[in-house]
Amino acid sequence: xxxxxxxxxxxxxxxxxxxxxxxxxxxxxxxxxxxxxxxxxxxxxxxxxxxxxxxxxxxxxxxxxxxxxxxxxxxxxxxxxxxxxxxxxxxxxxxxxxxxxxxxxxxxxxxxxxxxxxxxxxxxxxxxxxxxxxxxxxxxxxxxxxxxxxxxxxxxxxxxxxxxxxxxxxxxxxxxxxxxxxxxxxxxxxxxxxxxxxxxxxxxxxxxxxxxxxxxxxxxxxxxxxxxxxxxxxxxxxxxxxxxxxxxxxxxxxxxxxxxxxxxxxxxxxxxxxxxxxxxxxxxxxxxxxxxxxxxxxxxxxxxxxxxxxxxxxxxxxxxxxxxxxxxxxxxxxxxxxxxxxxxxxxxx
Amino acid sequence: xxxxxxxxxxxxxxxxxxxxxxxxxxxxxxxxxxxxxxxxxxxxxxxxxxxxxxxxxxxxxxxxxxxxxxxxxxxxxxxxxxxxxxxxxxxxxxxxxxxxxxxxxxxxxxxxxxxxxxxxxxxxxxxxxxxxxxxxxxxxxxxxxxxxxxxxxxxxxxxxxxxxxxxxxxxxxxxxxxxxxxxxxxxxxxxxxxxxxxxxxxxxxxxxxxxxxxxxxxxxxxxxxxxxxxxxxxxxxxxxxxxxxxxxxxxxxxxxxxxxxxxxxxxxxxxxxxxxxxxxxxxxxxxxxxxxxxxxxxxxxxxxxxxxxxxxxxxxxxxxxxxxxxxxxxxxxxxxxxxxxxxxxxxxxxxxxxxxxxxxxxxxxxxxxxxxxxxxxxxxxxxxxxxxxxxx
Numbered sequence: 001x002x003x004x005x006x007x008x009x010x011x012x013x014x015x016x017x018x019x020x021x022x023x024x025x026x027x028x029x030x031x032x033x034x035x036x037x038x039x040x041x042x043x044x045x046x047x048x049x050x051x052x053x054x055x056x057x058x059x060x061x062x063x064x065x066x067x068x069x070x071x072x073x074x075x076x077x078x079x080x081x082x083x084x085x086x087x088x089x090x091x092x093x094x095x096x097x098x099x100x101x102x103x104x105x106x107x108x109x110x111x112x113x114x115x116x117x118x119x120x121x122x123x124x125x126x127x128x129x130x131x132x133x134x135x136x137x138x139x140x141x142x143x144x145x146x147x148x149x150x151x152x153x154x155x156x157x158x159x160x161x162x163x164x165x166x167x168x169x170x171x172x173x174x175x176x177x178x179x180x181x182x183x184x185x186x187x188x189x190x191x192x193x194x195x196x197x198x199x200x201x202x203x204x205x206x207x208x209x210x211x212x213x214x215x216x217x218x219x220x221x222x223x224x225x226x227x228x229x230x231x232x233x234x235x236x237x238x239x240x241x242x243x244x245x246x247x248x249x250x251x252x253x254x255x256x257x258x259x260x261x262x263x264x265x266x267x268x269x270x271x272x273x274x275x276x277x278x279x280x281x282x283x284x285x286x287x288x289x290x291x292x293x294x295x296x297x298x299x300x301x302x303x304x305x306x307x308x309x310x311x312x313x314x315x316x317x318x319x320x321x322x323x324x325x326x327x328x329x330x331x332x333x334x335x336x337x338x339x340x341x342x343x344x345x346x347x348x349x
Numbered sequence: 350x351x352x353x354x355x356x357x358x359x360x361x362x363x364x365x366x367x368x369x370x371x372x373x374x375x376x377x378x379x380x381x382x383x384x385x386x387x388x389x390x391x392x393x394x395x396x397x398x399x400x401x402x403x404x405x406x407x408x409x410x411x412x413x414x415x416x417x418x419x420x421x422x423x424x425x426x427x428x429x430x431x432x433x434x435x436x437x438x439x440x441x442x443x444x445x446x447x448x449x450x451x452x453x454x455x456x457x458x459x460x461x462x463x464x465x466x467x468x469x470x471x472x473x474x475x476x477x478x479x480x481x482x483x484x485x486x487x488x489x490x491x492x493x494x495x496x497x498x499x500x501x502x503x504x505x506x507x508x509x510x511x512x513x514x515x516x517x518x519x520x521x522x523x524x525x526x527x528x529x530x531x532x533x534x535x536x537x538x539x540x541x542x543x544x545x546x547x548x549x550x551x552x553x554x555x556x557x558x559x560x561x562x563x564x565x566x567x568x569x570x571x572x573x574x575x576x577x578x579x580x581x582x583x584x585x586x587x588x589x590x591x592x593x594x595x596x597x598x599x600x601x602x603x604x605x606x607x608x609x610x611x612x613x614x615x616x617x618x619x620x621x622x623x624x625x626x627x628x629x630x631x632x633x634x635x636x637x638x639x640x641x642x643x644x645x646x647x648x649x650x651x652x653x654x655x656x657x658x659x660x661x662x663x664x665x666x667x668x669x670x671x672x673x674x675x676x677x678x679x680x681x682x683x684x685x686x687x688x689x690x691x692x693x694x695x696x697x698x699x700x701x702x703x704x705x706x707x708x709x710x711x712x713x714x715x716x717x718x719x720x721x722x723x724x725x726x727x728x729x730x731x732x733x734x735x736x737x738x739x740x741x
Contacts, residue, residue: 001358001424001655002351003648009350070350231734246739251730258729259666266645273352288641291634340634347637349616 003269009074016053016078023047024084026318029183032085033321038153039185040086049113054091057210062099063108068276069210073217073268080221083325085183087150089214089333090118094158097165097207101199106156106167115155117167119207120145120189125177127337134191136161141168141195144188147177147332151187158198159191165203166195181324208334208342209275212286215333216268216293219326223264223293223300226322227257230304250307257303260296267292284346291339294330301326352648354428355655361421362428368405369436376437382694382701388560392518395442399473402441408471409451416455416467423654427647430603435610445515446470446477450523453539453592457580466521466541478519480510480542480566481589487512488724490525491533491586495568497526497540499582502575504528504540506548506568512718516564517553519544524568525585532583539585541577548572558710559693593720602647604671608640608678614702615682624685632681639674646670662732665725672715673722679709 005013023044032040048054057072058064065071072092079088091110094117098107109115123130125146134143141159148157151174159166174187231254234245244250271285279285301323305312312319330336354362380386380394402408403417411426412418419425433441441447451470454463469475486493495508506526513522522542529536544551548571553561580588616633619625646667682705683690691706692699699706716722730736 001353001355001652003652004656004658005350231736235737242739243737246737248727248730248739251734251736252723252726254734254736255669255726255729258734259669262663262666263642263646263670266649267642269350270352270645270648273350277353284637284641285645288638288645291638292642337631340631340638343637343641344630344634347612347616349613349633349637 005070005074009070012071013074013078016075017081019047019051020078020082020084024079024082026082026321029083029085029321030318033182036085037185039150039183040153044084045086046113048086048088049111052111053088054113055095055108055111056092058095058099058107058111062095062104063111064095064099069213069272070269070276072210072214073220073272076214076217077221077224077268080218080325081225083183083222083321087116087118087153089211089218090149091116092214093207093211094118096210097158097203098198100206101165101203103167103198116150116153117156117158118149118151118154120148120151120157120159122146122148125188127335134159134161136163136166136195136197139194141166141191141193144190146188147186148174148189149332150185151189152176152185157189157191159195160201160204162201163197164200165198167198168193168195179328181328183321184325184328206275209271209282209286211333212290212339213268213272213275215329216264216271216286216289219293219297219329220261220264220268222322222326222329223257223261223297226301226304226319227254227261229319230254230257230307233308244307253303253307257300260300264289264293264296281346284343287334287339287342287346290334291336291343294326294336294339297326298323298330352652358424358428358655361425362432365407365429365432366436368407369432369438372401372405373436373438377439378437378701378703380439381704384695392442395439396473396476398439399442403471403473408441409447409467412451412455416451416463417471424651427600427602427651427654430600431606434603434607437610442515443470443473443476445479446475446521449479449592450477450541453523453579453588456591457539457584457588461576462541462579475520476515476518478513478515478522478544478564478566480513480522480524482512483509484511488721490589491537493525493527493537495524495526496530497524497528497538497573499528499575500572503572504575504578506540506542506571506573508568510566510568511554512563513551513566514563514718516544516551516566517561519551522549522566523579525589528582528585534586535583537585537589538582539579539588540573541579542568542571542573546571546573557713558707600647601643601667601671602651604675605640605644605647608675609644611682611703611708612636612640612678615685618700618702619685622686629685632685636678636681639677643667643670643674662728665720665728665733668720669716669722669725672712675708675715676712679705679712683709 052065053075055064056067060066095107095110110117123133132143134145155170157168159168172189174189177186177188234250235243237244267289271289274282274285305319305323311317406419407429409417410419410421411423454466481490483493497504497506522544524540524542525537526540527536528538548569550567551564553564555561619629686705693706694704
């Protein structure tokens with residue numbers, strides 16, 4: 001038994017961190033937030049593709065690396081540390097779905113970064129039961145999908161419908177949906193398009209697990225970095241003639257931040273391992289990891305703002321970027337309510 | 350990463366399961382509900398069970414072979430703990446002896462002390478209690494005042510210990526006593542004292558559960574042979590701290606098994622009483638999620654132990670997590686069950702699946718014993734986060 005990453009996995013972590021520090025530092029995320037309409041920069045994106053990151057968990061037959069959810073988690077955690085902009089997880093999930101559906105050629109195109117395909121899942125911008133889900137009938141998809149990630153840049157969409165997943169090619173009529181997280185661009189896409197059925201709804205099973213692990217791992221990176229920034233700050237900021245980190249009220253809050261962060265780490269990597277090992281508890285472990293990570297990240301990133309005081313509430317400081325990304329990830333890739341329902345069903349209750 | 354048990358550990362678990370299937374007569378919860386089960390009767394049952402376990406070689410497993418160990422390690426120990434809970438076996442009676450004093454004797458005791466005390470400890474012939482806390486020394490344990498003054502070949506003990514778990518049934522107590530009033534840490538010694546020594550009085554304390562599992566112990570000029578000193582004079586604090594590290598081993602795994610089983614019972618009970626609304630389901634789901642995360646923490650610790658990594662202060666994270674989770678769990682259970690959840694176990698109307706009322710009350714102890722949640726957060730702040738310390 002071993003919880004620590006293998007040598008190869010640790011190498012992947014180190015090289016990804018070095019790449020992020022060089023090509024995707026948080027300052028670039030800030031630039032993207034303010035200026036880039038696509039929501040990401042083509043340069044680093046191309047490099048991610050060239051390094052094979054977009055095809056990490058895909059079989060070699062689909063142009064992938066033949067790795068698993070653990071490696072996906074390693075990369076997502078690092079991208080979370082810098083709140084990297086761009087449709088990384090979205091592209092990986094779409095490519096995985098295409099590979100599972102036997103569409104290896106298109107999966108390979110996505111993995112190579114030549115075409116961007118993303119999943120379009122939300123039938124309403126709001127929670128609750130959508131009034132009119134997008135339907136597939138007579139070879140056409142009709143209706144509107146909301147919160148399609150990076151819709152404006154997508155070459156094709158994998159649209160979920162009650163009949164199954166349908167592939168729809170651009171061009172689309174896209175309305176931007178600007179949210180609190182300016183480095184995660186979303187759009188509403190109104191569809192009346194010819195569509196090809198890619199597979200039945202249960203095709204999403206493994207994609208749902210990868211989505212939960214990938215998003216939870218990103219959240220892990222987001223909260224780890226928030227905690228690090230906070231620990232740096234409380235050591236240098238002085239009040240009442242001592243570093244504020246010496247105050248017990250603050251220490252206990254930071255102890256709780258660490259508890260949530262490290263517990264998320266246990267849950268994320270255990271879930272990833274379960275998925276790769278084909279363990280029977282995979283569904284439960286993945287759902288639990290994502291549900292817990294969403295709550296934990298909100299608490300940790302919120303506490304980071306609290307412990308910084310007024311400066312923590314400024315646009316200038318980076319903490320809000322983490323706080324916003326945490327909320328976005330919590331509500332996407334299987335929102336907490338979805339994961340709770342999955343966990344309960346998987347536990348047999 | 351590899352979270353599979355190794356072949357050897359799987360074989361150990363399977364063998365243990367087989368043994369439990371053949372030797373555990375009935376689940377502990379049934380014994381507890383027996384109207385004839387007095388507190389003394391339960392102690393007798395636990396004594397018998399411990400002897401059985403010892404006879405089969407399942408106690409002190411990670412100790413050296415000459416003391417009953419089986420060359421196993423912390424992984425086997427964690428598997429044993431989890432499987433005993435899974436099978437709902439009686440709790441091991443002499444836990445304080447085995448978990449705390451045993452390691453202290455093995456690492457710090459003399460050869461004569463090991464020979465004299467370990468065999469009857471394992472066989473449940475001598476039950477041990479722990480004399481650490483005092484009325485004036487709880488979380489600030491080093492401020493303890495019970496004194497031990499050398500007089501010829503004896504120590505003379507004076508003072509009072511409190512919250513002494515198993516005090517009312519124990520035969521012996523291991524005491525932290527002050528041998529030097531001027532040296533806060535270096536003035537503490539670790540001394541073994543028989544409870545029927547003249548000058549020693551044990552008084553049971555009734556707990557909020559109504560049980561008297563713990564008590565208080567008074568020392569009035571009690572004479573203890575110098576040979577009962579473990580380690581040297583003034584080494585008591587160091588011994589106690591290494592021993593307490595054992596107490597906080599990889600226990601999340603066993604807790605997840607135990608709470609997971611009770612969670613299943615709670616879910617079944619909710620169905621039975623017609624409570625299947627969305628709010629109930631969300632509450633249950635949140636408990637399931639937290640229990641899974643706790644299990645993941647336990648698996649991580651187990652894997653680290655198997656990988657040769659010693660448990661560090663991160664154990665504080667596990668202690669806070671499981672104890673505070675159990676409180677939320679038991680509170681939610683009573684909320685969902687309604688007033689019937691408060692019925693005491695001997696009430697004919699009480700549910701037979703779990704003693705919900707007792708567990709609700711018991712969970713309050715969990716965030717206090719073995720280092721309170723507050724002490725654990727201090728440990729994390731100081732030793733894990735390495736935050737600056739306020740001058741005290």
